[in-house]
């Protein structure tokens with residue numbers, strides 16, 4: 226499938242490796258893009274990861290946007306599990322929920338997580354419900370550094386512009402209950418927790434970069 230950027234130019238591994246990794250349809254593609262000898266010097270990654278970094282947290286915490294921002298500022302590969310599932314299935318998350326139900330989606334989510342856990346290291350933004358399955362929590366804990374982005378139900382409602390793309394996002398009361406119910410699971414997997422309330426995506430991304438460098442998860446590339 227051909228991918229275009231904001232100027233409607235075709236994105237290839239050579240022209241824009243970071244954007245390209247957002248749209249792969251097989252896990253092996255990410256590895257070949259990032260390690261491609263064809264990359265122009267200007268496109269080569271500046272930093273490298275020593276481990277995967279998984280982003281978890283409730284819907285609209287900023288997992289997708291923050292991991293993309295960090296990928297761009299550090300020159301890292303990133304994959305969004307929801308976007309990957311949508312491209313591979315050629316259907317939206319909403320359509321998958323509507324036609325096959327949540328259990329079928331959760332099975333696809335586990336499969337995608339397990340695939341990417343061993344293709345990195347890379348930034349992996351997960352869907353908000355990734356922590357629901359114990360199997361997933363084990364994969365997260367054993368295969369990388371887990372960044373838990375915290376958000377309140379009030380802030381989530383303020384941020385969410387279009388609930389129709391998130392079948393499980395209903396209203397403030399449901400968001401409160403879901404966050405409370407998932408909290409122990411997010412805390413169980415978290416290597417670090419970051420409060421995102423009142424902070425911009427750029428500020429959160431910089432905070433994460435500083436933590437990853439301090440923890441030795443993110444290093445300047447040697448060559």
Ligand SMILES: Nc1ncnc2c1ncn2[C@@H]1O[C@H](COP(=O)(O)OP(=O)(O)O)[C@@H](O)[C@H]1O
Nearest residue numbers: 284285286287288289290291384421424425426
């Ligand atoms: N820290 C933030 N400050 C303001 N808006 C944010 C922040 N993080 C995310 N958003 C906005 O919230 C919406 C959902 O963000 P997204 O990254 O898709 O969240 P998630 O992947 O956690 O569901 C987007 O419109 C995004 O611009």
Ligand SMILES: O=C(O)C1=C[C@@H](OP(=O)(O)O)[C@@H](O)[C@H](O)C1
Nearest residue numbers: 283284285352353354391392393
């Ligand atoms: O919290 C959840 O159960 C879900 C979160 C969504 O991802 P985001 O957290 O990126 O919105 C998406 O995976 C699906 O709609 C289910």
Ligand SMILES: [Mg+2]
Nearest residue numbers: 288289351352
């Ligand atoms: Mg997301």
